[in-house]
Amino acid sequence: MEPKHIVSQKNKAKIKKPKQYKVVMYNDDYTTMEFVIEVLTQIFNKKLEDANKVMLEVHQKGSGIAGIYSYDIAMTKAGTAMAWAKEEGFPFKLSVEEV
DSSP states (O other), X not given: OOOOOOOOOOOOOOOOOOXXXXXXXXXXXXXXXXXXXXXXXXXXXXXXXXXXXXXXXXXXXXXXXXXXXXXXXXXXXXXXXXXXXHHHTOOOEEEEEEX
C-alpha cells in the first residue's frame, strides 16, 4: 500500500470593504438652523454638540458632511431627510457622493 499524499491549498479570498458614501448637506436661505439640527440628531444620530458643528459648517461654508455610510444607508438617510424637509416646507437639499 502506497502512502497517500495530502495536498493542501490555501484559499486567499480577498474581501473588499464596501465603498463608503458621504451625505452632504447644502445651505439655503429658507431652511432653519433648528430644522437642520433636528435632522442631524434624529436621522443622522448626531449628538447635539456635533449637530451644531455640522450645522454651522453648512451655514458658513455652504455645505457640510452629515455622515459617511454604505450606499444604501446613505441614500435612505438622505431621502428621509429630504422628504421630511418637503413636509415642513423647506427646500433643503442633500446629496450622496462616493468618498
